[in-house]
Amino acid sequence: MAATIKDVARACGVHVSTVSRTFSAPHLVNPATRSRVLAVADDLGYRPNRAARALTTGRTFNLGLIVADISNPFFPPLIKAAQAQARGRDYHVFVADTDEDPRVEEELIRTLTKQVDGVLLCSPRLSNKMIERLAEDVPFVVINRRIKGMPAVLMNVAHGAGLALEHLADLGHRRIALVSGPIGSWTSNEMQGVAAETPGLDLVFFGPNQPTETGGLAVAPEVAACGATAVLAYNDLVALGLIEGLAAMEIGVPDRISVIGFDDILPGRLNRPKLTTVAMPAEAAGRMAVDLLLQSGGEGATVTLDTALIVRESTGKAHK
Amino acid sequence: MAATIKDVARACGVHVSTVSRTFSAPHLVNPATRSRVLAVADDLGYRPNRAARALTTGRTFNLGLIVADISNPFFPPLIKAAQAQARGRDYHVFVADTDEDPRVEEELIRTLTKQVDGVLLCSPRLSNKMIERLAEDVPFVVINRRIKGMPAVLMNVAHGAGLALEHLADLGHRRIALVSGPIGSWTSNEMQGVAAETPGLDLVFFGPNQPTETGGLAVAPEVAACGATAVLAYNDLVALGLIEGLAAMEIGVPDRISVIGFDDILPGRLNRPKLTTVAMPAEAAGRMAVDLLLQSGGEGATVTLDTALIVRESTGKAHK
DNA sequence: GCCATCGAGGCAACCGGTTGCACAACCTTG
DNA sequence: CAAGGTTGTGCAACCGGTTGCCTCGATGGC
Numbered sequence: 001m002a003a004t005i006k007d008v009a010r011a012c013g014v015h016v017s018t019v020s021r022t023f024s025a026p027h028l029v030n031p032a033t034r035s036r037v038l039a040v041a042d043d044l045g046y047r048p049n050r051a052a053r054a055l056t057t058g059r060t061f062n063l064g065l066i067v068a069d070i071s072n073p074f075f076p077p078l079i080k081a082a083q084a085q086a087r088g089r090d091y092h093v094f095v096a097d098t099d100e101d102p103r104v105e106e107e108l109i110r111t112l113t114k115q116v117d118g119v120l121l122c123s124p125r126l127s128n129k130m131i132e133r134l135a136e137d138v139p140f141v142v143i144n145r146r147i148k149g150m151p152a153v154l155m156n157v158a159h160g161a162g163l164a165l166e167h168l169a170d171l172g173h174r175r176i177a178l179v180s181g182p183i184g185s186w187t188s189n190e191m192q193g194v195a196a197e198t199p200g201l202d203l204v205f206f207g208p209n210q211p212t213e214t215g216g217l218a219v220a221p222e223v224a225a226c227g228a229t230a231v232l233a234y235n236d237l238v239a240l241g242l243i244e245g246l247a248a249m250e251i252g253v254p255d256r257i258s259v260i261g262f263d264d265i266l267p268g269r270l271n272r273p274k275l276t277t278v279a280m281p282a283e284a285a286g287r288m289a290v291d292l293l294l295q296s297g298g299e300g301a302t303v304t305l306d307t308a309l310i311v312r313e314s315t316g317k318a319h320k
Numbered sequence: 321m322a323a324t325i326k327d328v329a330r331a332c333g334v335h336v337s338t339v340s341r342t343f344s345a346p347h348l349v350n351p352a353t354r355s356r357v358l359a360v361a362d363d364l365g366y367r368p369n370r371a372a373r374a375l376t377t378g379r380t381f382n383l384g385l386i387v388a389d390i391s392n393p394f395f396p397p398l399i400k401a402a403q404a405q406a407r408g409r410d411y412h413v414f415v416a417d418t419d420e421d422p423r424v425e426e427e428l429i430r431t432l433t434k435q436v437d438g439v440l441l442c443s444p445r446l447s448n449k450m451i452e453r454l455a456e457d458v459p460f461v462v463i464n465r466r467i468k469g470m471p472a473v474l475m476n477v478a479h480g481a482g483l484a485l486e487h488l489a490d491l492g493h494r495r496i497a498l499v500s501g502p503i504g505s506w507t508s509n510e511m512q513g514v515a516a517e518t519p520g521l522d523l524v525f526f527g528p529n530q531p532t533e534t535g536g537l538a539v540a541p542e543v544a545a546c547g548a549t550a551v552l553a554y555n556d557l558v559a560l561g562l563i564e565g566l567a568a569m570e571i572g573v574p575d576r577i578s579v580i581g582f583d584d585i586l587p588g589r590l591n592r593p594k595l596t597t598v599a600m601p602a603e604a605a606g607r608m609a610v611d612l613l614l615q616s617g618g619e620g621a622t623v624t625l626d627t628a629l630i631v632r633e634s635t636g637k638a639h640k
Numbered sequence: 641g642c643c644a645t646c647g648a649g650g651c652a653a654c655c656g657g658t659t660g661c662a663c664a665a666c667c668t669t670g
Numbered sequence: 671c672a673a674g675g676t677t678g679t680g681c682a683a684c685c686g687g688t689t690g691c692c693t694c695g696a697t698g699g700c
Contacts, residue, residue, distance in 0.1 A: 002433075002457050004656060015680050020658060030678055049434045051371045051380075052656035055685045060371075062435075070415075071396030079390055083417055087424075092431050094414035095390075097403055104407070111412050113322075114369045114686095115382075115435065137322050213586075240590065266533075267587045270560065324686060335650050340688060350648055372686035375655045434656095646697080651690105658684085668675070 003044040012040040023048055054115075063093045063293065064112040064119040064138075066105060070097045072211065072237060073265040074282060075122065078143075081286030082120060089294055091117075100182060100211070102126050106134070113138045118293040120286075121145075125184040141293045143285055145186040149300040153289045157190040157262070160278035160307035164232055164260045165198050167276075167309060172318035173230040173258060174200070177223045179216065179242065180207030181234035187262070188234055195232065204228055209238060216241025224251055229258065229318045236261035236268040236277055243271070243314065254316035264310060273313035281305045323364040332360045343368055374435075383413045383613065384432040384439040386425060390417045392531065392557060393585040394602060395442065398463075401606030402440060409614055411437075420502060420531075422446050426454070433458045438613040440606075441465075445504040461613045463605055465506040469620040473609045477510040477582070480598035480627035484552055484580045485518050487596075487629055492638035493550040493578060494520070497543045499536070499562065500527030501554035507582070508554055515552070524548055529558060536561025544571055549578065549638045556581035556588040556597055563591070563634065574636035584630060593633035601625045 009016040014033065021028045022037040029037075040046075054060040063086055067075045083093045094116065098105040102125045112119055118139040124131060128147050131140065135150060142152045168176060178195055181188040188207065195203055204226045209215035216238035223231055224246060233239035239261030243253050253259050253273055261268060261277040268275035288303050329336040334353065341348045342357040349357075360366075374380040383406055387395045403413045414436065418425040422445045432439055438459040444451060448467050451460065455470060462472045488496060498515055501508040508527065515523055524546045529535035536558035543551055544566060553559035559581030563573050573579050573593055581588060581597040588595035608623050 006656080016656090017658080017681080018679060020656095021679090024658070028678075033678080047430060047433070049656055050431065051374055051434050052685090053658075054371055055375065055656080055687090056658045058685085062431075070390065070399055071393070073391070073393065076391030076396075080417060080419065084419075092416065092428065094416065096412065096414065097396075097400055099400065099404070108412065110367060111370065111382075113367070114371050244590070267590060270564070270587060271590060272592050326686080336686090337651080337688080338649055340686095341649085344688070348648080353648080369686055372655090373688075375657090375686080376688045378655085642700095644697105644699085646695105648694090648696105649692105650694100651692080653690090654688085656685105660681105660683090662681080663679090664677100665679105666675100666677080669673090670671105 003041075003046040005046070005048070007044055008037065008041050008046050011044065012036055051115075060115060060117050061091050062116040063091050063290065064109075064116040065093050065095045065122065066098060066108055066112075066119060066124070067095065067122040068098055068100045068125060069211070070095070072235070073267060074235065074263040074280070078122065078282040078286040081283035082290050085287040085290040089290070091290075091294070098125065100125060102184065106130065109134050109138070120289045120293060123185065123187065125182065127184070139293060139296075141289045141296075143289050146302070151292045151296050151300050152302045153285045153292065154302065154304045155280045155285060156304055156307045157187050157278075158194045160262065160280075160309065161191045161194040161232065162198070163309040164278055165195060165201065167311065167315065168230045168232075168258060168260070169200070171230075171258065171315060174318070175202040175204065175228045175230075177204045177206060177226060177228035177231040179209060179219055179223065179231055179233045179238055180205065181209060181211045181215075181238070183208045185211070185234075191232065191234070191262075207234075209234065211235055212237050213241030213244065216243075217245040220245025220249065224249055224257070229256075230315070231257060231259045233259060233261045236263045236265045236275060239275055239277070239314070240267060240271060243273075243275075254314050256319050258315040258318075260315060269312075276312045276315040277310050279308045279310050281307070323361075323366040324369070325366070327364055328357065328361050328366050331364065332356055371435075380435060380437050381411050382436040383411050383610065384429075384436040385413050385415045385442065386418060386428055386432075386439060386444070387415065387442040388418055388420045388445060389531070390415070392555075393587060394555065394583045394600070398442065398602040398606040401603035402610050405607040405610040409610070411610075411614070418445070420445060422504070426450065429454050429458070440609045440613060443505065443507065445502065447504070459613060459616075461609045461616075463609050466622070471612045471616050471620050472622045473605045473612065474622065474624045475600045475605060476624055476627045477507050477598075478514045480582065480600075480629065481511045481514040481552065482518070483629040484598055485515060485521065487631065487635065488550045488552075488578060488580070489520070491550075491578065491635060494638070495522040495524065495548045495550075497524045497526060497546055497548035497551045499529060499539055499543065499551055499553045499558055500525065501529060501531045501535075501558070503528045505531070505554075511552065511554070511582075527554075529554065531555055532557050533561030533564065536563075537565040540565025540569065544569055544577070549576075550635070551577060551579045553579060553581045556583045556585045556595060559595055559597070559634070560587060560591060563593075563595075573634050576639050578635040578638070580635060589632075596632045596635040597630050599628045599630050601627070
């Protein structure tokens with residue numbers, strides 16, 4: 001099988017500790033010995049076993065990244081940014097998908113606990129209480145959720161939602177449908193909070209919904225029936241599903257109903273009509289989260305990133 | 321810190337080996353003792369350290385899954401299917417993205433080697449030789465690549481490409497552009513092979529290209545200039561980029577040029593015109609790959625999955 | 641009543657590394 | 671030339687489990 005530290009030690013007539021030091025503390029070993037060891041190691045194809053090393057040092061140089069749904073185009077850019085950032089710091093990132101299931105999420109975290117030095121939790125579906133409990137075993141950085149005393153990367157959803165509502169108000173919309181996401185989503189709560197506090201609006205809530213096209217498609221009939229002239233959707237996928245659903249009922253967007261999404265994903269840009277949306281800084285969030293995880297002694301720094309409204313073609317003057 | 325097996329042993333007055341057996345060979349321990357141990361373990365929040373266990377047993381119950389680009393919508397369904405299948409067999413899957421870079425790919429495989437029981441290699445960019453070398457250290461299943469003696473899950477690209485070309489021929493197309501993918505892609509080679517062997521066609525090759533919208537956009541001018549009335553693109557993303565690029569030059573699809581992609585991803589279904597494409601069975605591939613990896617003693621079984629042509633709106637009669 | 645059998649659990653070596661400490665050889669310095 | 675300092679390496683304990691082997695007491699058959 002693969003060569004171990006012992007094989008190398010034997011093959012060059014030194015003690016294993018010398019081989020070990022050659023790799024983890026090169027300055028402690030005589031240059032001549034070192035190069036001999038390196039030569040033999042290379043010859044045997046030796047590579048330190050990271051799991052074994054982690055056992056004594058307590059450091060794995062791995063990070064975990066847990067997302068609710070990889071197939072949501074919002075996540076891949078965040079994942080890639082996080083991986084790139086981690087790679088620059090000599091870390092590797094293991095990604096896992098929870099399928100939007102809190103039980104799977106917990107299970108994954110427990111599995112990851114001893115195999116990584118920290119976990120990035122993206123848009124978690126677990127309760128705050130559970131996350132706090134799990135945080136005793138492994139450092140976390142949470143993305144898109146505010147939990148007291150825990151490092152977090154937030155996107156300013158409230159601000160974005162405010163801009164979106166303002167934009168709709170400017171276009172003359174008063175009765176607005178709010179199509180929320182899944183239970184346990186912080187983003188969803190933020191949106192609802194802002195909307196509820198905005199004066200002069202006539203809101204209709206729909207939720208919880210699956211955060212996918214399917215979710216959007218499913219509520220389309222109800223939204224159409226409720227008399228709203230505009231919709232604020234949980235995310236772009238829901239918005240796209242909604243538009244598809246409305247189109248099937250021959251309700252034009254934005255002529256009859258205006259639609260705004262969240263995230264600014266690629267399919268939204270390619271869609272006809274091009275989607276008006278609140279852009280979320282996914283790459284920056286991925287990078288920041290890694291930095292926070294690696295630098296922080298675990299104390300709860302919180303970073304809030306800005307969002308911006310991007311007006312395209314799916315919003316227009318209110319239909320009377 | 322987290323409780324270890326020793327803490328549990330001490331707290332219930334038994335030897336560590338008894339605690340160990342309680343978890344890994346329950347039938348060897350007295351039911352009364354076992355339940356006492358379980359109670360104490362639960363109380364202390366003990367969970368076996370998987371890395372430590374792996375050190376002696378040689379099994380981690382983890383699988384690695386390496387893809388070239390997570391943000392290509394083709395992969396997420398495959399990833400999810402693989403994860404679900406693995407979960408059913410008590411395995412966990414760690415996903416990593418190589419950014420289409422063979423060096424990163426190699427690095428990732430080496431890192432993963434000792435931390436997983438096997439690796440699923442999706443559309444690798446490494447050379448066959450290198451993959452064979454790495455396979456000495458960890459079992460592989462390769463997806464979308466044929467390597468002698470190595471278990472593989474293939475999709476019948478040749479058959480799909482044949483159907484696509486036939487479809488185009490039926491529509492009267494003779495001069496056809498072949499927009500290939502990145503260097504090192506087996507899929508790309510298969511496509512070219514079939515096309516070259518199909519009689520009666522007038523082929524123009526373009527490549528290598530980035531396997532993304534950007535890649536498609538970039539070749540659009542050349543494709544437009546080459547006089548072809550139809551295009552077979554490396555994948556749907558390239559096809560979409562191409563259509564976008566042609567649209568910018570006011571060249572209508574399918575009126576002036578017909579376009580066929582590969583994969584059948586969601587954005588292709590939402591696009592106007594809806595994309596004609598060769599559907600690849602991504603979920604089935606993910607599941608099969610996991611099965612192959614877990615069951616096979618490593619001997620090179622190869623599974624080939626069927627592809628199908630899905631005719632939508634991006635292909636039409638040849639423009640004279 | 642004796643011996644073979646069996647179930648339960650302890651002992652200790654081992655997986656592949658890391659690291660504090662000891663020690664020997666060599667080098668300074670006064 | 672003795673005292674004190676460096677440098678390079680070996681020794682052995684340790685990380686958190688697993689597992690082959692052994693012991694011990696209880697049971698059962700004859």
